[in-house]
Amino acid sequence: MSEVKSDAKSKFSKHILICVNERPEGNPKGSCARCNGFEVRQKFVQCIQDHGLKGQVRASKTFCLDACEIGPVVVVYPDDLWYVNVAPEDVEAIFEASVLADGVYEPRIASEETWQALKQLRAKI
Numbered sequence: 001m002s003e004v005k006s007d008a009k010s011k012f013s014k015h016i017l018i019c020v021n022e023r024p025e026g027n028p029k030g031s032c033a034r035c036n037g038f039e040v041r042q043k044f045v046q047c048i049q050d051h052g053l054k055g056q057v058r059a060s061k062t063f064c065l066d067a068c069e070i071g072p073v074v075v076v077y078p079d080d081l082w083y084v085n086v087a088p089e090d091v092e093a094i095f096e097a098s099v100l101a102d103g104v105y106e107p108r109i110a111s112e113e114t115w116q117a118l119k120q121l122r123a124k125i
Helices: 037-050 088-100 112-123
Strands: 014-019 057-062 074-077 081-083
Touching: 014 037, 014 088, 037 057, 037 088, 074 088, 081 088
Parallel strands: 014 057
Antiparallel strands: 014 074, 074 081
């Protein structure tokens, strides 16, 4: 059995995952793509460029992060910060708080209440 080394370094100081999963209109699980996921991702790319952080911070499109009902969903690693219902207008504040300042943008951060609400929402489907 091989050992996983704990001193591994990431290529990027921050990695931002933005869900752009697309489902048909009316799907009960939602669709981050239909909620401006692509626009949210493009705004993160622009923030990276504006701050001269290309090669240090990465904004990647991803498919389902298993919370599309409350999307678009954005995750900032290595801090494991989950943001939900992200609008393009939130991107700069999230970037400043969680990328530039290692903090949290409270209005969109997911909490235990968020996950409980998602669980209840799914129980109705």
